[in-house]
Amino acid sequence: MHRDRGNHRVDGTNRKATIYDIARLSGASPSTVSAALGGKWKARRISETTVNTIRLIAEQQGYSPNLQARGLRQARSGLVGMIIAFHDNRFFSSLSQNFEAQARQRGLVPVIASSLRDPVEELRILETLISYAVDFVFIAGATDPDAITAACKAANMRHVFVDLPGSGAPSVTSDNYGGAAALTRVLLTGLPHGARPHFIGGCASDQATSRRIAAFRAETQTAGFSLSDDQIITCGYAPGSARRAVAALMDRCDGLPEALFINSLTVLEGLLGHFTTLPDAATEHTRFGCYDYDPFAAFLRFPVHMVRQNAAELIVKAYDLIDKPSRQVVEVPPDLIPPRTIFSSPFSEQG
Amino acid sequence: MHRDRGNHRVDGTNRKATIYDIARLSGASPSTVSAALGGKWKARRISETTVNTIRLIAEQQGYSPNLQARGLRQARSGLVGMIIAFHDNRFFSSLSQNFEAQARQRGLVPVIASSLRDPVEELRILETLISYAVDFVFIAGATDPDAITAACKAANMRHVFVDLPGSGAPSVTSDNYGGAAALTRVLLTGLPHGARPHFIGGCASDQATSRRIAAFRAETQTAGFSLSDDQIITCGYAPGSARRAVAALMDRCDGLPEALFINSLTVLEGLLGHFTTLPDAATEHTRFGCYDYDPFAAFLRFPVHMVRQNAAELIVKAYDLIDKPSRQVVEVPPDLIPPRTIFSSPFSEQG
DNA sequence: CCGATGCGCACAATCGATGGTGCACTTGGT
DNA sequence: ACCAAGTGCACCATCGATTGTGCGCATCGG
Numbered sequence: 001m002h003r004d005r006g007n008h009r010v011d012g013t014n015r016k017a018t019i020y021d022i023a024r025l026s027g028a029s030p031s032t033v034s035a036a037l038g039g040k041w042k043a044r045r046i047s048e049t050t051v052n053t054i055r056l057i058a059e060q061q062g063y064s065p066n067l068q069a070r071g072l073r074q075a076r077s078g079l080v081g082m083i084i085a086f087h088d089n090r091f092f093s094s095l096s097q098n099f100e101a102q103a104r105q106r107g108l109v110p111v112i113a114s115s116l117r118d119p120v121e122e123l124r125i126l127e128t129l130i131s132y133a134v135d136f137v138f139i140a141g142a143t144d145p146d147a148i149t150a151a152c153k154a155a156n157m158r159h160v161f162v163d164l165p166g167s168g169a170p171s172v173t174s175d176n177y178g179g180a181a182a183l184t185r186v187l188l189t190g191l192p193h194g195a196r197p198h199f200i201g202g203c204a205s206d207q208a209t210s211r212r213i214a215a216f217r218a219e220t221q222t223a224g225f226s227l228s229d230d231q232i233i234t235c236g237y238a239p240g241s242a243r244r245a246v247a248a249l250m251d252r253c254d255g256l257p258e259a260l261f262i263n264s265l266t267v268l269e270g271l272l273g274h275f276t277t278l279p280d281a282a283t284e285h286t287r288f289g290c291y292d293y294d295p296f297a298a299f300l301r302f303p304v305h306m307v308r309q310n311a312a313e314l315i316v317k318a319y320d321l322i323d324k325p326s327r328q329v330v331e332v333p334p335d336l337i338p339p340r341t342i343f344s345s346p347f348s349e350q351g
Numbered sequence: 352m353h354r355d356r357g358n359h360r361v362d363g364t365n366r367k368a369t370i371y372d373i374a375r376l377s378g379a380s381p382s383t384v385s386a387a388l389g390g391k392w393k394a395r396r397i398s399e400t401t402v403n404t405i406r407l408i409a410e411q412q413g414y415s416p417n418l419q420a421r422g423l424r425q426a427r428s429g430l431v432g433m434i435i436a437f438h439d440n441r442f443f444s445s446l447s448q449n450f451e452a453q454a455r456q457r458g459l460v461p462v463i464a465s466s467l468r469d470p471v472e473e474l475r476i477l478e479t480l481i482s483y484a485v486d487f488v489f490i491a492g493a494t495d496p497d498a499i500t501a502a503c504k505a506a507n508m509r510h511v512f513v514d515l516p517g518s519g520a521p522s523v524t525s526d527n528y529g530g531a532a533a534l535t536r537v538l539l540t541g542l543p544h545g546a547r548p549h550f551i552g553g554c555a556s557d558q559a560t561s562r563r564i565a566a567f568r569a570e571t572q573t574a575g576f577s578l579s580d581d582q583i584i585t586c587g588y589a590p591g592s593a594r595r596a597v598a599a600l601m602d603r604c605d606g607l608p609e610a611l612f613i614n615s616l617t618v619l620e621g622l623l624g625h626f627t628t629l630p631d632a633a634t635e636h637t638r639f640g641c642y643d644y645d646p647f648a649a650f651l652r653f654p655v656h657m658v659r660q661n662a663a664e665l666i667v668k669a670y671d672l673i674d675k676p677s678r679q680v681v682e683v684p685p686d687l688i689p690p691r692t693i694f695s696s697p698f699s700e701q702g
Numbered sequence: 703c704c705g706a707t708g709c710g711c712a713c714a715a716t717c718g719a720t721g722g723t724g725c726a727c728t729t730g731g732t
Numbered sequence: 733a734c735c736a737a738g739t740g741c742a743c744c745a746t747c748g749a750t751t752g753t754g755c756g757c758a759t760c761g762g
Contacts, residue, residue, distance in 0.1 A: 016481075016506055018748055029712045034749060044751090045710055062505050067482040068428060069748035071419040072717045075366075079483075087451065087463075088444040097438040100465055109479055111462050112438075114451055128460055130367075131418040132430075154413050155367055239693075265647075272650050273693040296616075296647035299623050342590075342624040369718055380742045385719055395721085396740055420718035423747045 017061040026050075026057050033058075037065070071133055080108045081129035085117045085141035090265060090294050094311035095140050095162065102319055108135065117237075119144040123151060130155045136322050138162050138315075145169075158325070160318045163309075164207050170321040171329045172314050176208045179307045179334040180215035180261070183289045186305050186336065187259040188223045191287070197225060198249065200233045200271075201242055201263030209234065209263060212291060216261055231257075235267075242270025250274075256282065262290040268297060268304070295342050303339030310334055368412040377401075377408050384409075388416070422484055431459045432480035436468045436492040441616060441645045445662035446491050446513065453670055459486065468588075470495040474502060481506045487673050489513050489666075496520075509676070511669045514660075515558050521672040522680045523665050527559045530658045530685040531566035531612070534640045537656050537687065538610040539574045542638070548576060549600065551584045551622075552593055552614030560585065560614060563642060567612055582608075586618075593621025601625075607637040616643045619655070646693050654690030661685055 019033040026033065028050060035044040036054040057063075071077035082099045084092040096112045103110040111129065115122035122143055129137055130151070136158035139148055145166025152159045152169070165171035187197060199216045202209030213232055220227045230252075235245035250256060262268045268290050275283060283302040290297065293308035313332045321330065337343070370384040377384065379401060386395040387405040408414075422428035433450045435443040447463045454461040462480065466473035473494055480488055481502070487509035490499055496517025503510045503520070516522035538548060550567045553560030564583055571578045581603075586596035601607060613619045619641050626634060634653040641648065644659035664683045672681065688694070 019750095020748075030748085031713080031750075032711060034751090035711095038750080040750095045708090047710060050710080064478055064482050066423070066484065066748050067479075068419045068422040068484055069717090070750075072417070072423055072719095073748080073750050075717070077419060087438065087448040088441065090439065093439040093444045097465065100438065109462070109483070110464065111460070113461065114448065127415055128418075131415050132460070133417065133419055155415075269646050269693060272646065276650075276691050276693060294647050295620050295623070296645050296651065299627075299651055300647065301650065301652045340627050342620060342627060370720095371718075381718085382720070382743080383741060385721090386741095389720080391721095396738090398740060401740080417718050420747090421720075423749090424718080424720050426747070 016066070017058075017063045018066065019063075021061060022054060022058050022063055025061070026054050028054060037063070075133065076135055077133040078108055079111050079129075079132055079134040081126075081132075081134040081137040082110060082112045083122060083125055083129075083137065083139045083142075084112060084114050087112075087114050091163075091292050091309060091311065092140060095315060098312045098315040099138060102315055115141075115143065117141065117143050119147065123147055126151055130157055136160070138318050139166070140164070142166055158322055160321045162314055162318050165329050170326055172317045172321065173208065173329060173331055174309045174314065175331040175333045176211035177215045178331075179309075179336070180212035180291060181219050182336045183291065183305060183307050184216050184219035184261060185223075187261060187287050187289045188219065188225065191223075191225070191258055193224070195225060195258035196231055196253075197227075197259035197261065198231045198233065198257045199261040199263065200235065200245060200249070201237060201267030202234055203236055204232075204234045212261075212263060237264050237266045239266050239270035239273060242267040243273045246271050246274050256286040258285065259287045260289070262288065262304075265290065265292045265294050265297060272300075293337055293343065298337065298339060298341050298343075305339055306337045306341075308335045308337050308343065367417070368409075368414045369417065370414075372412060373405060373409050373414055376412070377405050379405060388414070426484065427486055428484040429459055430462050430480075430483055430485040432477075432483075432485040432488040433461060433463045434473060434476055434480075434488065434490045434493075435463060435465050438463075438465050442514075442643050442660060442662065443491060446666060449663045449666040450489060453666055466492075466494065468492065468494050470498065474498055477502055481508055487511070489669050490517075491515070493517055509673055511672045513665055513669050516680050521677055523668045523672065524559065524680060524682055525660045525665065526682040526684045527562035528566045529682075530660075530687070531563035531642060532570050533687045534642065534656060534658050535567050535570035535612060536574075538612060538638050538640045539570065539576065542574075542576070542609055544575075546576060546609035547582055547604075548578075548610035548612065549582045549584065549608045550612040550614065551586065551596060551600070552588060552618030553585050554587055555583075555585045563612075563614060588615050588617045590617050590621035590624060593618040594624045597622050597625050607633065609636065610638045611640070613639060613641040613655075616641065616645050616648060619648060623651075644688055644694065649688065649690060649692050649694075656690055657688045657692075659686045659688050659694065 019030045022033045023030045032046055032050065033054050035041045035046055036051040037058055041051045067078060080103050082096065084096060086092050100110045111134065113125045115125060126137065126148060138160050140162040142148055142161055142164050145161060146168065149166055149168030159169050161169060161171040163173055165173050197220055199213060204210055204213065217227060233245050233249065235241045262271065280301065288302060289305040291307045293306040297304060298306055310332050317330045317332060370381045373384045374381045383397055383401065384405050386392045386397055387402040388409055392402045418429060431454050433447065435447060437443050451461045462485065464476045466476060477488065477499060489511050491513040493499055493512055493515045496512060497519065500517055500519035510520050512520060512522040514524055516524050548571055550564060555561055568578060584596050584600065586592045613622065631652065639653060640656040642658045644657040648655060649657055661683050668681045668683060
């Protein structure tokens, strides 16, 4: 008398078939059906003919397992979570694309959520993922790594930080120092003595930005250029504030500096917004470098050197850290891309 | 004798607390705990003091409900699914961003998966989502709408097509005809007589592309330009094939046509890839229009008119269709964006 | 002809949360 | 003091799949 809520699956119009339906139709027991369809019928010594019958009926009924039930029983869901800052951003979406590909390769289902860089939302999302018993979580662009680690520890949840490292858990980041140093060197090459290169964008408080600024400082001074604090403008990531910041800068210095290190694509967007109001000549005597790559940004009216983070490798390393936990921080070197270079993602290549 | 697997939750080191743990600690029964924490203690006539006790203990234990168990019991998961073609694409990622925002606003958890435009993968993903008992699914850029509708019908799953319509279910699309017509008109304005505008990219078999081609044809002929079949090049969406196609075109016509309607950003990427091998002058005498918008693409060396699909509105309408089902196709008008215009997404504004 | 071995499978407990049902006790009325 | 109505909660079945255990039958050796 278990199972019989008038669920007429034969005609296909009603609810999804369960192993109990298949059991009834095949004359076998639910556990046999489960074993047969779950692939472990050998271990359970189910005869191959029984298995075939069950498979056939399951096929006819369009059976597919209820993964919530399985997840409940097995205390794991087959879901894996990733928290990113935004979907509509080249870097993060490239991470998601790779995260998804790897997950699927392992037979896992990716759940990707965006925090909009809001620490509260970030934690709420994490709680939700934990409630769904995801197998592990990647957090990219974490705004509050310590809170995240605390919540994960409490729930016994494996997690890896990507891009922005956390102290309490394994992390994978770009080699921000190395990438920024390389980009800075390119910008400075052949620059006239007395030039005043500037750095714009980001928050000094975040790991990635502070490493990049450190590299920018070191290279600039090594190359013999003067460097005062007003050459470092940490105006955040938002295009709007970048736009205001560059407008202010141009007022102050009567034009653009000879070299400009732009800390993110969103910042570059903001600058472009301002440039639309200026004559083309305004950008002619400046060398631009941008940390992060976009195929279109590489092909602007004025040349831009770009740093392309290796999203695929970041994700691969992150999965490695899940497989073989350690407390270390893994650094992945980014690539320096000369202006006017088009790269397409390996994914969008296909469509 | 139910529940006691030596789960020492008090010290916080072991597994997540359940209502059974809270029940034991509070002296109440599991169902009381459930009702208390689930907010329906009034209906169940649980006293407020009991509720407060339970809440306190739940708090201390860091309780959060097992959503798989709840989902199993309630036959719905609180998950909502969306299938897109790619994450790393401005249009789709903008859809996901809006989809997620709306889902969260409704207290639902978004699961977004990418099909890479592979019909088989698309169906596999759909099956998985169904297995997780998602409440409904949006499918953007469907490659096999009929198969999707069939699978959803069999599982009794609500679904809405976005961008590419399906016949068996409600759909929301851009007004591809209107958008393409407007873009074509801009491209043709003031063009010398005898000019031969071209259309490049996409698959003639997909709805969106065929509507755009129809508009392109109609406007071109209305404006009095000759139009032969070789002016329509449906080379797919992949940057690589677009690159080859434009190379071939330039060989054939000895340069670029006077006007070029580019059917997607990925196609534009492909063209740029080819242009990098040419002198700057090569693009000087051509008017470019691109269906889809990208802030950087709007600021290329040569001006590009762009059509910006209204992702936010598409998603809003799609949710409307879930709430109030109907078989109709809703069209959302896109915007025509003049060259050198920077728009940032409302989301990345924040970071 | 009998016990030992092994094969093929069924039974029942379990995962955590929910909701229908009903019991025990209190209060109020007469 | 007794019955009725109401209060506060516990008990148990249920969702669908997995898994430890053990029963019944067949085969085989002695």
